[in-house]
Amino acid sequence: MQSAACGMLGDIGRQLDANVFPRVFDNGVVMPSTPGVASSALGKETEHEQQRSRGPAAGSRQGTARRKGTPRRSRQAGASARIGGGLLRAAYEAQVVSLEAAYPALRVFPDDDGMWLQAESSILSGLEYGATFLVALPFAPGAGPRAWGFWNDPGGSLWIGPRHTNFFDGSICAFSPVDNVWAEGGNLTSLMDLYTVWAFRHLHLEVLGRWPGRQYSLPPPNEVLNPYYRLVQCQDAELCGCGSLTARYVECCKPKDLRSDFGRLAQEFVRRMGGKLGDRQPPQPVVDFVEGGGSTPKIRDVHNLMAATVPTSKPA
Incomplete structure (x- = not known):
C-alpha cells in the first residue's frame, strides 16, 4: 500500500473512533469527513447521501473516475429483474439507475424471490x-x-471476514438495528456505502491491527456469551464491544470479562449458536459465482431467513 493511502487509512480510522462517519464517493472511494463536521451516528452520513441525491451537491459523488474495463449493468439483466411483486420490488427497482451512477460497475441479476446486486468498490x-x-x-x-464481501486480490477473490460477519454464513454485518441507519426498502446507495465502509474497517484491521469505530457484541438472547465473544474478537485498543462510543476494551469490559469462566462460555457458545466463532464462511454457491465459476445463486438457497419469511412453492 502506498504511504499516502496508509496515512489516509489511519486518518479515517481515527475519525471513525471519534464517531465521525467518512464520506463515500463514486466507485466506493472512502475519504475523510470534512473537518469540523461530525456525526453522532452512522445515520448522519446516510441522511447526507439521500440529500445529495436530490440536490446540486449530488455531483460530489462524481469525483472519482470510472475504472476502465468494469462491466456495466446490461439492459437484459435490468429488464429481467422486473419480476415478482410488492412494495419492496418497486422501491428497489426504482433505485437501480441512481445506484449505478454511484457504483458504475453495478450488475443486476433476476431471482424468483427478488434481485441480486453485484457492485465493486x-x-x-x-x-x-x-x-x-x-x-x-x-x-x-x-x-x-x-x-457478502470479497477482496479483488490479483490471486483470486478473497472473502472479507470473519470479524463482524453473521453466523454462520459469513454475510456482512455492517451496522446494528439500534443504529437506525438503514431500513428495509431504504436507499440502496446508502446501503452500499455502509458495506463499503465496513470493508474499509476490515482493511484498517488488516493493515493497522485494530477495528476502527463503534462495535457491538452479541444481541439478546445471547448476551450472556459476550465475555467470551469480546475476549476472542476485540483488541485492547479498539472501542469496547459493548457499544461504547469512548472507552477502549482494555479499560471498559475486559477486566470483567477476564473474571468469567472462559472455557464454560466457549462450550455454551457452541451449544447455543451451533458452531464455533471460526466456523463462519460464505455459502459455496456465492463463492463460485463471485469467482466466475458458477451460475447466479438462488436467494432462497443462501439466505438463511428466507424459509421463515417466503412461502415455499413445494407442497407441504
Whole structure:
C-alpha cells in the first residue's frame, strides 16, 4: 500500500473512533469527513447521501473516475429483474439507475424471490485492489438484504471476514438495528456505502491491527456469551464491544470479562449458536459465482431467513 493511502487509512480510522462517519464517493472511494463536521451516528452520513441525491451537491459523488474495463449493468439483466411483486420490488427497482451512477460497475441479476446486486468498490484511493459485494435483495418483507464481501486480490477473490460477519454464513454485518441507519426498502446507495465502509474497517484491521469505530457484541438472547465473544474478537485498543462510543476494551469490559469462566462460555457458545466463532464462511454457491465459476445463486438457497419469511412453492 502506498504511504499516502496508509496515512489516509489511519486518518479515517481515527475519525471513525471519534464517531465521525467518512464520506463515500463514486466507485466506493472512502475519504475523510470534512473537518469540523461530525456525526453522532452512522445515520448522519446516510441522511447526507439521500440529500445529495436530490440536490446540486449530488455531483460530489462524481469525483472519482470510472475504472476502465468494469462491466456495466446490461439492459437484459435490468429488464429481467422486473419480476415478482410488492412494495419492496418497486422501491428497489426504482433505485437501480441512481445506484449505478454511484457504483458504475453495478450488475443486476433476476431471482424468483427478488434481485441480486453485484457492485465493486475501490475502498481507498491508491489501494491496488478493491472489493466486490454480492447482495441478495428479497422482495418479501421481513427477510432483509443478505450481502457478502470479497477482496479483488490479483490471486483470486478473497472473502472479507470473519470479524463482524453473521453466523454462520459469513454475510456482512455492517451496522446494528439500534443504529437506525438503514431500513428495509431504504436507499440502496446508502446501503452500499455502509458495506463499503465496513470493508474499509476490515482493511484498517488488516493493515493497522485494530477495528476502527463503534462495535457491538452479541444481541439478546445471547448476551450472556459476550465475555467470551469480546475476549476472542476485540483488541485492547479498539472501542469496547459493548457499544461504547469512548472507552477502549482494555479499560471498559475486559477486566470483567477476564473474571468469567472462559472455557464454560466457549462450550455454551457452541451449544447455543451451533458452531464455533471460526466456523463462519460464505455459502459455496456465492463463492463460485463471485469467482466466475458458477451460475447466479438462488436467494432462497443462501439466505438463511428466507424459509421463515417466503412461502415455499413445494407442497407441504
